Amino acid sequence: MIDSTRQVIERVFRAESGRVLAALISRLGDIELAQDVLQDALVTAMQRWPVDGTPRNPGAWMTTTAYHRAIDRLRRSRRIVGSDDLLESIPTHDTEDDEMFDPNFGDERLKLMFTCCHPALTLEAQVALTLNTLGGLSTAEVARAFLVSEVTMAQRLVRAKRKIRDAGIPYQVPPAHKLPERRDSLLSVIYLIFNEGYSAASGDALIRHELCDEAIRLARVLAALLPDPEVHGLLALMLLTHARRKARVSASGELVLLEDQDRSLWDKAMIAEGVQIIETALAYRQPNVYQLQAAIAALHSQAVSFASTDWAQIAALYGVLATFNPSAVVELNRAVAVAMANGPGAGMAILDDLERDGALNGYYAFHAARADLLRRMRWLQEAHDAYTEALTLCRNTVEQAFFKHRLKEIEAELKTED
Numbered sequence: 001m002i003d004s005t006r007q008v009i010e011r012v013f014r015a016e017s018g019r020v021l022a023a024l025i026s027r028l029g030d031i032e033l034a035q036d037v038l039q040d041a042l043v044t045a046m047q048r049w050p051v052d053g054t055p056r057n058p059g060a061w062m063t064t065t066a067y068h069r070a071i072d073r074l075r076r077s078r079r080i081v082g083s084d085d086l087l088e089s090i091p092t093h094d095t096e097d098d099e100m101f102d103p104n105f106g107d108e109r110l111k112l113m114f115t116c117c118h119p120a121l122t123l124e125a126q127v128a129l130t131l132n133t134l135g136g137l138s139t140a141e142v143a144r145a146f147l148v149s150e151v152t153m154a155q156r157l158v159r160a161k162r163k164i165r166d167a168g169i170p171y172q173v174p175p176a177h178k179l180p181e182r183r184d185s186l187l188s189v190i191y192l193i194f195n196e197g198y199s200a201a202s203g204d205a206l207i208r209h210e211l212c213d214e215a216i217r218l219a220r221v222l223a224a225l226l227p228d229p230e231v232h233g234l235l236a237l238m239l240l241t242h243a244r245r246k247a248r249v250s251a252s253g254e255l256v257l258l259e260d261q262d263r264s265l266w267d268k269a270m271i272a273e274g275v276q277i278i279e280t281a282l283a284y285r286q287p288n289v290y291q292l293q294a295a296i297a298a299l300h301s302q303a304v305s306f307a308s309t310d311w312a313q314i315a316a317l318y319g320v321l322a323t324f325n326p327s328a329v330v331e332l333n334r335a336v337a338v339a340m341a342n343g344p345g346a347g348m349a350i351l352d353d354l355e356r357d358g359a360l361n362g363y364y365a366f367h368a369a370r371a372d373l374l375r376r377m378r379w380l381q382e383a384h385d386a387y388t389e390a391l392t393l394c395r396n397t398v399e400q401a402f403f404k405h406r407l408k409e410i411e412a413e414l415k416t417e418d
Helices: 002-028 031-052 058-076 083-089 105-116 123-133 139-146 150-167 180-198 209-225 229-242 268-282 289-302 311-324 328-342 344-357 364-376 380-393 397-417
Strands: none
Touching (some): 002 031, 002 058, 002 105, 002 123, 002 209, 105 180, 123 180, 139 150, 139 180, 180 229, 229 268, 229 289, 268 289, 289 311, 344 364, 364 380, 364 397, 380 397
8 A cells, every 4th residue: 555655746746846846946036945845745645645635625735834944944954045035935834735736837937947948057957957947847858958967967067056046047038029039949848848758768658648748738839939930840740659559568568669660640630730730840841850840740640651751751850950060969860861762781780880979879769779770681690699788778668678679580591500
């Protein structure tokens, strides 16, 4: 019973923490304090919910409990600027009703996103901090997204949070004329939140639906505030990608690759919306990173089968994308598309260049791609080595199970050859 309650708490915390944290930061004006008291609330939930039961409104309970813990901390330490005024403005009665759970949570989270993406911070700090707060990603998860150590990322996050507090950066959506200057960092943040949701870096679930839904919701809000082709490109990309969610995991919880997915499970309404949005965005003839990725996703979504996919066009689009965003990850995706269009050897030539460069040697997806192409080329021992490396680096149990299955298949084939 206790284990079941603990699982409920962990699930609720993942789903609600971003919204609760936004409300707390709005009232407290201090990101570090808000995160600390939210963790305190989690500990309290672990102690009380197994005994008292799950509250009617878990989000309201977390907000109220964390808020009261903030009051206690502020009373013990008057060193925080404005703590006396803040104490006077915070209700001190015990409650678990919805009044502490602001109905305008969408606005609160949008304010938090703009605060974290303030130009006073470096672009990297903006993205990392928003992932950590709004996206609900742990320091370790953010560190993996940036391919740096957890200690390094922890230091960067602390500096960014203190800069917001000490510089008095306003907690608000900026006026319309200042929105374009924050566009790129906002889009990066939303996309990375979605990516973590669609392919969770760690844990027992492949997809974190609450992060995908939140990223799409934020993109819709941003598109209304800033009707820009690239903003619409990102929204289309996420819709077209998330439309495949139901086919990515089997009924038994196993990873299903794109080539093996049951396309009847794809969300046709979401695909239609995504295609309409990207066609409208591309009509402006201002192509950029997210529009190009959305165009690639549209080609995947409109193909009736894996075999009928226009891989040559997808490879060409990745080539164009590389001119806008010359990154190793783009080259990795281009290599896969080239392999599908022109054979695994052509894709391996690109991966060999990436291996020599070394930028992706710590990225499990790179080794997984190499393993798959090597398997298709029947270089089984080399494929086994690459899958082993991917398994070592991967932190998601669903993907780990897939790599283990592939390794067993290859081991069986190697024995047959002997």
